[in-house]
Amino acid sequence: MNERLMGTTRRPGTALPFSDERHLQAHQFLVDEAYLLDSQDYETWLSLLTDDIRYLMPVRVTTARGAGFDTAPGMAHFDEDRYSLGLRVARFATEHAWTEDPPSRLRHYVTNVRVFDTGDPDELVAESAVLLFRSRGDVRESALVSAGREDLLRRDASGAAESAGHWMLARRTIAVDESVLRMQNLAIFL
Amino acid sequence: MIPAHIYNDEELFGLERERVFGRSWVFVAHESEVPQPGDYVVRRVLDDSFIVARDEGGTVRAMFNMCLHRGMQVCRAEVGNASHFRCPYHGWIYRNDGKLTGLPFHREAYGGEEGFRRSEQTLLPAPSLDSYNGLIFISLDPQAPPLREYLGDFAFYLDFYTKQSPAGIELSGPQRWRIKANWKIGAENFAGDSYHTPQTHTSVVEIGLFREPKAAKRKEGALYWAQRGGGTTYKLPPGTFAERLRYVGYPDEMIERMRANWSPAQQRVIGEDGFMISAASVFPNLSLVHNWPKVTAGSDDEVLPFISLRQWQPISADETEVLSWFAVDAAAPEEFKKLSYKAYLMCFGSTGMFEQDDVENWVSITSTAAGSMARRLLLNNRMGLLHDDKPVTPPLAHFAGPGTAYVGYGEYNQRAMLALWADCLEQPVAAAARTELGRA
Numbered sequence: 001m002n003e004r005l006m007g008t009t010r011r012p013g014t015a016l017p018f019s020d021e022r023h024l025q026a027h028q029f030l031v032d033e034a035y036l037l038d039s040q041d042y043e044t045w046l047s048l049l050t051d052d053i054r055y056l057m058p059v060r061v062t063t064a065r066g067a068g069f070d071t072a073p074g075m076a077h078f079d080e081d082r083y084s085l086g087l088r089v090a091r092f093a094t095e096h097a098w099t100e101d102p103p104s105r106l107r108h109y110v111t112n113v114r115v116f117d118t119g120d121p122d123e124l125v126a127e128s129a130v131l132l133f134r135s136r137g138d139v140r141e142s143a144l145v146s147a148g149r150e151d152l153l154r155r156d157a158s159g160a161a162e163s164a165g166h167w168m169l170a171r172r173t174i175a176v177d178e179s180v181l182r183m184q185n186l187a188i189f190l
Numbered sequence: 191m192i193p194a195h196i197y198n199d200e201e202l203f204g205l206e207r208e209r210v211f212g213r214s215w216v217f218v219a220h221e222s223e224v225p226q227p228g229d230y231v232v233r234r235v236l237d238d239s240f241i242v243a244r245d246e247g248g249t250v251r252a253m254f255n256m257c258l259h260r261g262m263q264v265c266r267a268e269v270g271n272a273s274h275f276r277c278p279y280h281g282w283i284y285r286n287d288g289k290l291t292g293l294p295f296h297r298e299a300y301g302g303e304e305g306f307r308r309s310e311q312t313l314l315p316a317p318s319l320d321s322y323n324g325l326i327f328i329s330l331d332p333q334a335p336p337l338r339e340y341l342g343d344f345a346f347y348l349d350f351y352t353k354q355s356p357a358g359i360e361l362s363g364p365q366r367w368r369i370k371a372n373w374k375i376g377a378e379n380f381a382g383d384s385y386h387t388p389q390t391h392t393s394v395v396e397i398g399l400f401r402e403p404k405a406a407k408r409k410e411g412a413l414y415w416a417q418r419g420g421g422t423t424y425k426l427p428p429g430t431f432a433e434r435l436r437y438v439g440y441p442d443e444m445i446e447r448m449r450a451n452w453s454p455a456q457q458r459v460i461g462e463d464g465f466m467i468s469a470a471s472v473f474p475n476l477s478l479v480h481n482w483p484k485v486t487a488g489s490d491d492e493v494l495p496f497i498s499l500r501q502w503q504p505i506s507a508d509e510t511e512v513l514s515w516f517a518v519d520a521a522a523p524e525e526f527k528k529l530s531y532k533a534y535l536m537c538f539g540s541t542g543m544f545e546q547d548d549v550e551n552w553v554s555i556t557s558t559a560a561g562s563m564a565r566r567l568l569l570n571n572r573m574g575l576l577h578d579d580k581p582v583t584p585p586l587a588h589f590a591g592p593g594t595a596y597v598g599y600g601e602y603n604q605r606a607m608l609a610l611w612a613d614c615l616e617q618p619v620a621a622a623a624r625t626e627l628g629r630a
Binding site for chain 1: 266267268269270271272362363365366367369370371390392393394396397398486487511516531532535536539540541542543545546547549550551
């Protein structure tokens with residue numbers, strides 16, 4: 001993941017061994033989430049987000065090496081909280097969200113998962129790469145979005161979250177790998 | 191009547207390249223994007239790449255991004271700050287005002303100034319450059335009329351978006367993405383398509399994001415056209431200038447600055463006529479939008495306005511790069527700026543809940559316009575006209591703004607956009623002079 005975009009979450013030390021239970025739980029969380037997003041089961045997806053969720057996808061820009069930044073200052077594709085994500089999900093549930101009716105065929109490929117101990121037993125940082133394949137209709141070319149993600153997972157103390165280890169997504173920063181997206185819109189989640 | 195194939199026709203696109211984009215004023219950047227000496231952004235007019243930079247003296251220039259020697263791009267980043275641009279191919283160096291200051295082995299390779307006159311060379315400047323309210327436009331026509339003259343009466347309306355205080359606007363972004371749609375469709379839609387709002391954007395009303403697009407509300411708005419651009423408005427409930435601006439969510443301190451900054455006629459459009467500007471387009475490919483959604487979970491009355499500028503940058507007959515900026519009055523309170531940015535993200539841009547459905551329509555139109563059947567179909571774009579070309583409803587007799595305004599649905603503005611387009615296509619562009627470099 002590009003160094004210059006990071007800094008939103010603490011990521012001390014080296015990644016946990018793949019055999020670590022926390023790695024396995026975080027990895028399972030991400031894979032289970034990918035299936036929810038593929039099937040556009042957004043109500044269930046929302047149930048796995050904390051109330052203080054911050055969901056951020058900055059606009060990447062091409063800058064000279066050494067410029068010190070590679071995102072557009074003060075601009076993002078997504079800069080969401082629970083209210084705005086809830087509205088987006090509610091919109092898809094109406095009968096008039098034309099851009100997803102007929103629905104896209106989606107496949108989120110999630111790989112390169114690394115999980116980090118944060119020092120807080122109820123929080124983990126997970127990094128992953130995601131490739132989204134999106135196909136609409138029959139004659140249109142399909143579209144891809146490639147991105148790195150840095151997530152903060154927080155354990156649901158109540159134990160109500162229906163995920164392995166009761167983890168929930170508290171923060172996600174999405175580093176998209178294009179400055180100009182080759183997709184007609186982001187009526188999807190990454 | 192509009193031949194459907196104009197929305198996907200390679201031959202016409204070639205003509206547009208030469209005769210629309212070869213002569214029109216095209217937006218490239220806002221001065222707030224390059225606030226400090228050395229700041230630059232790289233923007234295009236179709237295939238031509240320009241470095242828009244503020245030099246050490248504070249002057250903003252647009253320079254053709256091509257080394258005078260072998261044609262390499264001298265700047266391959268899209269944004270940054272630099273005192274000089276060094277060509278990676280042979281090391282020619284240009285200062286941020288375009289002047290050639292470094293030419294390796296000048297004496298050995300060219301015999302010094304005798305062989306190549308380095309001292310007076312600059313990157314090719316944009317043939318014409320001009321600005322209005324900090325909006326920087328360039329034209330590939332060196333004989334282009336002054337920008338203010340080109341904009342004509344539309345400048346009156348542009349002030350609502352870009353001059354809410356003496357500080358002017360500041361831009362963030364742009365979000366950039368490619369859509370498989372012809373560039374004209376977005377420009378026409380923003381110019382005057384209030385008719386699509388109740389249908390295309392049903393969902394944003396259903397979820398409580400926006401209270402206005404309902405069919406009954408939309409058709410009460412005025413559509414205005416003023417020389418080089420036009421737009422749509424919403425009719426607001428009864429009230430004064432200040433009350434109506436409060437209704438869409440402006441705080442009093444911003445309203446006071448608008449009152450001090452806008453002409454009496456500009457204030458009357460809101461205060462007396464009761465119309466609030468919404469979407470608009472300037473020919474050929476710059477659009478603006480001003481809406482006031484509900485940005486936080488609260489009572490239904492808590493709306494907040496945002497402004498977006500967007501450019502429909504043609505890639506080909508069937509593909510457009512959208513550049514979408516968030517704009518806000520530079521003097522606005524920080525909390526307002528923060529919420530206005532959220533309002534923008536929810537409604538427009540790559541993730542906007544309005545825009546998502548617009549683009550779905552435009553991609554579909556473009557795809558269908560490619561075939562032979564589209565060459566047989568003349569789309570009816572006569573909305574608002576009777577069979578004898580008289581308007582269904584007469585233009586407003588009393589409207590404080592310049593140009594012509596109608597209340598109700600009609601495709602007046604789309605016809606005006608396409609009339610300007612057709613005027614361009616009918617007139618060949620004079621061959622541009624060539625620039626020869628370095629010869630003594």
